[in-house]
Amino acid sequence: MRRDIINTAILWFVLTFLAELLLPNFPFPIQAAQEAVFSDESFRVLLVLGMPVFTFVVAVLAYSLWKFRARGDTLEEGAPIRGNSWVSGVWLAVTGGLCVLVIVHPGLTGLAKFAGNPQAQLVVKVTGKQWAWDVEYPAQGIVHASELVLPEGQRVEFQVTSSDVLHSFWIPAFRNKIDAVPGTVTRMYVTPNKIGSFEQDYNLRVQCAEICGAGHAIMSMPVRIVSAQDFQTWVQTQAPPTDPVKRGELLAKSQGCTACHSTDGSPGVGPTWKGLFGEQETLADGTVVTVDEAYVRESIGNPSAKIVKGYNDGLMPKNFGTTLKEGQINDLLAYIASLK
Ligand code: CUA
Numbered sequence: 001m002r003r004d005i006i007n008t009a010i011l012w013f014v015l016t017f018l019a020e021l022l023l024p025n026f027p028f029p030i031q032a033a034q035e036a037v038f039s040d041e042s043f044r045v046l047l048v049l050g051m052p053v054f055t056f057v058v059a060v061l062a063y064s065l066w067k068f069r070a071r072g073d074t075l076e077e078g079a080p081i082r083g084n085s086w087v088s089g090v091w092l093a094v095t096g097g098l099c100v101l102v103i104v105h106p107g108l109t110g111l112a113k114f115a116g117n118p119q120a121q122l123v124v125k126v127t128g129k130q131w132a133w134d135v136e137y138p139a140q141g142i143v144h145a146s147e148l149v150l151p152e153g154q155r156v157e158f159q160v161t162s163s164d165v166l167h168s169f170w171i172p173a174f175r176n177k178i179d180a181v182p183g184t185v186t187r188m189y190v191t192p193n194k195i196g197s198f199e200q201d202y203n204l205r206v207q208c209a210e211i212c213g214a215g216h217a218i219m220s221m222p223v224r225i226v227s228a229q230d231f232q233t234w235v236q237t238q239a240p241p242t243d244p245v246k247r248g249e250l251l252a253k254s255q256g257c258t259a260c261h262s263t264d265g266s267p268g269v270g271p272t273w274k275g276l277f278g279e280q281e282t283l284a285d286g287t288v289v290t291v292d293e294a295y296v297r298e299s300i301g302n303p304s305a306k307i308v309k310g311y312n313d314g315l316m317p318k319n320f321g322t323t324l325k326e327g328q329i330n331d332l333l334a335y336i337a338s339l340k
Contacts, residue, residue, distance in 0.1 A: 004067060012052075012059035019051045029203040032173035032194040032225060038113045039175035042106030049098055114176055115189055120157030124148070126206075128160070128167030128180035131215030133206050142238040147222045148206055150192045151231035158188045168210035171223055172203040179210065198222035248335025251328055260315070263339050269315055271308050274339045282309045293333055300329055 026047070028040050068078075125136040135145040148171075150156055160169045162180040169188065170177030173196075178188040198204045199222075208219035226234065241247050252258050260269035271281070279291045284307045289295060298305050301321030307313045324332070 004063070007067075008059050008063045011063055012056050015055035015059055016052050019055055020048065023047055023051070030173050030194070030196070030201045031175075032171075032192055032196060032201075032204060033175070034191040034193050035114055035189075036173060036175045037193075038106075038110055042110045045106050046102060049102065053095060053098070115187075117155065118157070118187070118189065119155065120189060121154040122151065122156045124150075124156060124158050126158050126160045126169055126180070128162040128164075128169065128208065128212075128219070130164050130213050131208070131219040133169075133208075133219070133221045135221070137235070137238075140235045140238070142235065145238060147198075147224055149224045149226060149231065149234050150190075151228045152192055152195055152225050154228065155189060155191045158190070160186045160188060165212050166210050167208045167212050167219065170207050170209035171205065172207060173201065173223070177209050192225045195225050195227060197224040244331045244334040245338045247328075248331035248333070248338075251324075251331055252335055257332070270311060273336045276339065277337050283307060284309050284311075284313075293337075296333060296336060297329065300324070300332065 023044065026044070028043075031037055031040060123138060125138060127134040127136075133148075135148055136143050137145065158169065158178070160178055160180045161184065162182045164182060166182070167180040168177055169180050171190075173194075174190050174192070176188060176190065178186045180186070196204055204223040204225070206221040206223060208216055210216075212219065236242075241250070252261075252263075262268045262272040263274055265272050265274040276291050276296070277293075280288055281291055282288050286309075289306065295306070303316035303318060304313050320329075
């Protein structure tokens, strides 16, 4: 018996030594956020503490199977063992103590690091839907971004929700994730700390981590971490242009104006916008007017007020005066005026 205990102990030490030797080489995915560093540290602590427990069980089991195996002669039962309160007591105390330890650290200490600082420099709203992520940057005026772009070194608050079923917002390179729940907003904080993109490492992606239907596996979106400066540049390419002429051009397209009004002088359902300002127009009743800002403004708000000779009344929608904001009409005017 004494011999068996010594042999098992030796086997336990050898197995533990080998396992702990391999642990530093554990193949973690890329760490692209401070949270990933905390998370991997926690995982390592759990492995280091859990490994001797695991190897102890393996050592006792393996040694017993080998040493006390049936040798083919007699098939009689061994002497019954009724229990050993000393062994079970020590086992419970050690494993129970380890459990309490990991609840405190890395459990509670890790939670404090993940969510303990709700001061975010950037807020990103994320809505999961079958089967895509809709990303919005409220302070930057960006809606429906086609990728998740984050500045390095800034604390980001994700406000996550869902418009249909349960999803889970997960970026493998950040480790942490949170459920997207219809009807409520859940929050996740992250501080990206490594510049990179999905093209460089596939762990830099948003991936749904809660089965949500046929497209669950393809419910992903690329993530790109850039410098704070590049982030500002990106914001500018996403936000409406600062040039009113550019904004007016985009608006003319999105509102369908250019379907009837050409911008290159070619004929259309309505008068062309090219060279419109300053032009003399003959109206249907024979009067001649000079096109100026007031005239165009009136024509946008009330298209029937003055009909240019040769064009039909009633074709242009009459509600642009109410659906467009004052600033948008100014942008349109700037665009039309630029078409010389
Ligand atoms: Cu959305 Cu799985």
